[in-house]
Amino acid sequence: MDQKLRGQRALVTGANSGIGKAVAYEMGSAGADVMINYVSGDGIAAQIASDISSRFGVRAIAHKADVSVEADVLGMFERAVSEFGGIDIMVNNAGLQKDSPFDEMTLEQWNTVISVNLTGQFLCSREAVRGFKRQGMRPGVSRALGKIICISSVHEVIPWAGHVNYAASKGGVMQLMKSIAQEVAPLRIRVNSICPGAIRTPINKGAWDTPQALDSLMRLIPDKRIGEPEDIGRVAVWLASDDADYVTGASIFVDGGMLLYPGFAAGG
Ligand code: BGC
Numbered sequence: 720m721d722q723k724l725r726g727q728r729a730l731v732t733g734a735n736s737g738i739g740k741a742v743a744y745e746m747g748s749a750g751a752d753v754m755i756n757y758v759s760g761d762g763i764a765a766q767i768a769s770d771i772s773s774r775f776g777v778r779a780i781a782h783k784a785d786v787s788v789e790a791d792v793l794g795m796f797e798r799a800v801s802e803f804g805g806i807d808i809m810v811n812n813a814g815l816q817k818d819s820p821f822d823e824m825t826l827e828q829w830n831t832v833i834s835v836n837l838t839g840q841f842l843c844s845r846e847a848v849r850g851f852k853r854q855g856m857r858p859g860v861s862r863a864l865g866k867i868i869c870i871s872s873v874h875e876v877i878p879w880a881g882h883v884n885y886a887a888s889k890g891g892v893m894q895l896m897k898s899i900a901q902e903v904a905p906l907r908i909r910v911n912s913i914c915p916g917a918i919r920t921p922i923n924k925g926a927w928d929t930p931q932a933l934d935s936l937m938r939l940i941p942d943k944r945i946g947e948p949e950d951i952g953r954v955a956v957w958l959a960s961d962d963a964d965y966v967t968g969a970s971i972f973v974d975g976g977m978l979l980y981p982g983f984a985a986g987g
Contacts, residue, residue, distance in 0.1 A: 722750030723960040726860045728803040730795070732756040732786050732843060733813030735764040737920030738870060741948030742810055742955045743779075747771040749956045751808065752778040754799055758785050758813070778803065786813045786839030796846040805854045807861055808959045809847035811840040811892075812870040816885050816922055829884045836888035837895065840869055844899055844910070851908055862961050864907045869896045870951070871912040873974050889914075893970060900968035909967040911958050916974025918946040941984070942975030 729746040733739040735757035743753050744767075753771055757764040764781035771779040782798055784791035799806050814836045817828040844867050851865030872885075875893040879886040892912065900910035917936055919927055927933050927945050937943055954973050957963055972978050 723956065723962065724808070725750030726857075727807040727959070728752045728754070728799070728805065729808035729810060729959065730754040730756065730799055730806045730843075730847075731810040731812055732839065733758070734810075735760050735767060735781075737922060738915060738918060738948050738951045739810070739812040740767060741952035742812060742870075743767065744771060745949065745952030745956045746808070746810075746959070747775040747777050747779060749960070750775070750777060751959075752803055753780075754795075754803065754806070755779060755781045756784055756786070756795060756813065757781060758783065785835075786811075786843055787834035789842055792839075792842040792846055796850060800850070805850050806847065807851075807857065807865055809843055809865070809867045810870065810955060810959075811843050811867065813839055814870065814888075814922075816882065818882050818885070820881060821883050824884060832884035832888050833891070836885070837891040840892055840895060844869075844895070848899070848903055848908060852906065856907075862907070862964050863909050865909075866959050867896075867899065867908065867910040868955055868958050869910070869912040871896070871914045871970060873914055873916045873972060873977050875912070875914055875970060877978065896970070897968050904967050909958075909963070911963075911966060911968065912970045913951055913954050913958065914970050914972045914974065915951050916940065916946060916972070916977035918948055918951060920948060939981060940975045940977055941979055941981050944975060946973065946975060 729751045731743045734743040734755040768779040768781040784795040871892045872889040874886045875889040896912045
């Protein structure tokens with residue numbers, strides 16, 4: 720087995736389901752120790768941690784924390800230091816949708832999405848950078864001082880009616896990621912985003928769980944298949960590895976071509 724991340728330690732937020740869970744498994748399979756962050760579902764998170772550690776022979780621990788709460792994030796990084804000695808890879812994955820027509824959207828729906836999807840990525844990235852600076856280079860482990868991977872979305876550029884809070888949060892993630900990347904590149908910290916299109920996870924179940932929904936989704940995907948969480952997990956491992964050592968500040972779209980304006984294939 721090619722273990723590109725052997726000796727590294729990854730923290731993945733929202734890792735008890737969907738994309739985060741797949742990223743955690745792929746990181747473990749690549750040899751990294753993994754901290755599984757989650758906000759609800761103690762049993763599932765613990766089970767994922769024990770499965771990852773027994774399958775791949777790495778350390779894996781579950782840690783409950785709300786990424787939008789500063790004290791929770793500080794506590795999570797303290798635990799990472801006490802259990803692992805720190806982290807090398809931060810994967811900002813925790814995210815949610817609270818969909819609503821714009822003129823019916825409540826302030827709570829707006830604030831919840833911005834707090835988790837954008838403020839959560841700010842808090843975790845800030846603690847990650849502080850930790851990378853404190854621990855210093857780990858020669859032989861990675862050529863970078865640290866790596867941050869933000870899970871964004873095609874909606875960091877594609878406007879999305881009925882989801883303005885979500886699209887605004889992901890547009891924010893784009894500039895958060897790029898501005899951090901510019902600031903910390905001289906320290907040899909790499910910061911990038913993965914921008915998934917439609918991936919088969921609980922967040923968008925309504926878009927794929929009936930033949931009719933799947934059929935209408937396919938009109939938006941030139942590749943003519945829905946993405947699987949592992950499609951994102953594998954790109955995350957590559958981005959975290961030294962194979963991507965010259966990649967920073969990039970938004971990498973993993974979307975089966977969703978961003979290619981498929982409506983123009985036979986029009987315009
Ligand atoms: C959203 C999904 C959606 C996909 C493509 C993702 O960021 O979370 O609900 O299916 O973008 O529109």
